[in-house]
Amino acid sequence: MYLRAFKKQLLSGPVEARTNGPEYSGFFARWDALASVRRKPRREFEAEGTRLFFPPELYPVVLHPIVAARGEGVVAGLLLQRLYDYLDFTTELENLAVIPIATKIGRGRSGMRLPEQMRADAHKIVTDEAWHAQFSDDFVRQIVTVTGCPRLGTEVPAAPVFVARLDALRQRLSPGLRGVEALLFAIVSETLISGILSDIPRDDRLPSAVRELVRDHAEDEGRHHVYFRSVLQHLWRALTPSERRDVGPLVPGAIHAFLEPDYDRVAYHLGGVGLSSDEIDQVISESWPTHEVRQSISRDASQLTRYFTELGALNDARTRDLFEEAGLVGIAHNSETAYLPKEVTA
Template sequence: MYLRAFKEQLVAGPVGARPRAGEYTSRFERWDALASVRRRPRREFEGEGTGSLFFPPELYPVVKHPMVASRGEAVVRGLLLQRLYDYLDFTTELENLAVIPVATKISRGRSGLGLPEHMRADAHKIVTDEAWHAQFSDDFVRQITSSTGCPRLGVEGSEGPSFVTRLDELRERLPHALRGVEALLFAIVSETLISGILSDIPRDDRLPSPVRELVRDHAEDEGRHHVYFRSVLRYLWPALTPSERRAVGPLVPGAIHAFLEPDYGRAASHLAGIGLKREEIDQVISESWPAHEVRRDISGAASQLTRYFAEVGALDDVRTLSSFEEAGLVGIVHESEKAGYVPREVTA
């Protein structure tokens, strides 16, 4: 069992038989001076300030729904606290289940790709970063629970964040010989998208300062990871055979949605906790996250990543392009594109 696990590659087959392409410029030369695990203190939650919110309500629109807002400020604040718990739990599970295993495989030469030696060495640093993110997120949950006296709700019997089951569904759609690629693909998707998700929270003065500082620590590290995994994509796609690209490409929008789509199940659990009935929960969720708005928001959040896949030629395949079109990921001009926005690459 352990020998098999050691030998398993993310992309199966002889590495030497695959084309080697791509380029890599490290952003980790000054990792010792910049990484949050090296230079940032343990963030301590000492209680929220007067009027503080635990999470931006714009990012959790159920709290603005009349059926919820009419129940009073205390209910809204309680739901935002549960959303903060979910965010921290999501971070811990994402790092432990999705990113660390992939970065570990890369660091040990088990990616199945012909990566430069210094790229493998940088993957070790990512493993260290992500373990710290998982640890400080879990630690912060414990601190907040102790400080507020409000436990996490709906955890017992939970299957975890929705991306876990969505990723399993993607894996089932791959031929057996290609299973493992979805893990690498999802790491690329999540690590290039998460830096954008984290960008606004540290500037939100409505949140307690320890929350903003914790997210800022995470965001600074993820900027470097974004650049790294963009480079991984440049190595991955040319290394796949045409038939492998045809199998993997149409699944990319599913991986994007697995990461970005709201976790409706967790929201339903929280709404049930404030006394809403099933039909009321369904109404609040459907009206808070209209399908067309979710589709538009995902498309906007993923516009940079979509360009990355276009750059490596993934959208040259008809079925892959059709899958992106059906998901609403291409054909929409976003404000960032109108302004000629170029994603910021964090320098070391």
């Protein structure tokens, strides 16, 4: 079992048969001077008299009249639980979805013909992501101690929603291609997360330590974004035309797996403050109307959609049809590059 796991590649088949990717320009030459694990302190949470732990605009259920009518204390408690969920999601994402892929790349088991420097830089990403997982977990523990408010729903921890969504994507692949969905999801999550993190550090309503922690994460992820864009370019060249036709249609699902809200988790918290099943359904459906969710996902994924377009992925009719059905094409958006590092955006 362990030998098989050791040898397993993300892309099956002989690596020598795969097409080389483009030249790689290392993005981590100044990693020792820039990485948060090297230069940033442990962020320490302190009570600052605030009752706003997470931007309510990013958790619209708390703005719904049914929830707001329960009082400021309920709203504050829900936002605190949302912060806990966000931090737990970060820890799980890094440990389950990114570190294993970066490790495979670093150890030469991606199934692609990657430059040596690209493989070496993958180890720096592993270190970054392990630190992100650690400081997120540590920060949750600090908040619980300072506020006296525990995380809810941890008695039998549920798997993050992206796990089930990835399992569903995996089932759509032929056995010979299974494993590529994990690589694809790492690319999706690492190229989307820097934009998602960009607003929180600017929100002066939040505790300073929360903003600093997210800023540390965002700055690292800016470098990861550019690295995984390069991974995508190598992946697409490595795939055969037939494989591209199989993998391309998975991309919208991978994007939704990462960006679509975890409605079950939200329902759990709403039930915890006393809402009935009918009220929960109403609050969720009215807080996240389907058309608004589609537009939000399209906006947040617009830069990644452009990357796939530039690679020619949408030239395949089935792939383009599924991008259109998901609402990912046909809408113009401004790209978010606020947290791409200077040496990357220059």
